[in-house]
Amino acid sequence: MTKTKKVISLLLTLLFSLFLISCGKSSQVDNVNNTNSTTAATTETKIETQKTLEDLKIHYIDVGQGDSELIQIGDKNILIDAGTSDKKALDYLKSIGITTIDYAIATHPHEDHIGSMDDVINNLKVGTFYAPKATTTTKTFENMVDALKNKNLKMNVPKVGDQITVGDATLTFLAPNSAKYEDLNNYSIVCKLKYGNNSFIFMGDAEDVSEGEILKKQLDIQADVLKVGHHGSHSSTTQAFLDKVNPKYAVISCEKGNDYGHPHEETLDKLNAKNINVFRTDLEGTVIATSDGTNITFNVKPVDKANDIAPKKTNKKDN
Structure with a gap:
């Protein structure tokens, strides 16, 4: 047992x-x-x-002596200015298959910025349209207004601090900060695009007066890429403003051998003194920046500082 x-x-x-x-x-x-x-x-x-965060592209379009930038975020498009009346901006947009502009911004009513805006409005589908509260009696401005009317589009005047949010990107309006200016350039809409850890500023033709107002308001203007104001004229890009933005890269839109001498030597000296990588449409054609939210790459190399010289200036008024 x-x-x-x-x-x-x-x-x-x-x-x-x-x-x-x-x-x-x-x-x-x-x-x-x-x-x-x-x-x-x-x-x-x-x-x-x-x-x-892999599909932000900014095209600084070579439109000669003018300005035009296309921001692509996913399948959405933001157009800032449309160059002169020779339709170069429209031709470029068509060449890369653009049929819709979700947001269009006319920074100010000078021909070298809104010259082909009527062509864009007439030939492409345009969503929301922005412009400052500034008018001129020019045929160019009249053509743009007529095109807007024909498409039943309203001219929206943005306020400082207003934002456009597209996907993971936010575009904030920074200027103009006053109701009236002596110089039409200072009516320019200035805006900052933030995408992940990267940011870009678009200056239009804003000059020292507008830059001073932005600094006085202590607006957030730090950016990786600065679209240099007024084609690199000495009337823009003050040292205090440049120091505050503190960009790694700068893009200047102007025409080769232009009559204004853009970009001016004073501006180039400031950029080079801070070791900022400069891209110029007059020397390199259309400049395309691509961002994944952390890194920014370009389709062309920066201008060799040794050859980054200003064109000879004539007596033509710096407009």
């Missing part, structure tokens, strides 16, 4: 040990499954983040 009890006891001990081993293996499998599940979720999140 005692012998039988010992056998039974031994069998029970063995069964209990097997049970413990089995539980341990089951727990390990669960832990592995949980770990794999967590890793998969983390990887999926990273991929999703990359998908969100």
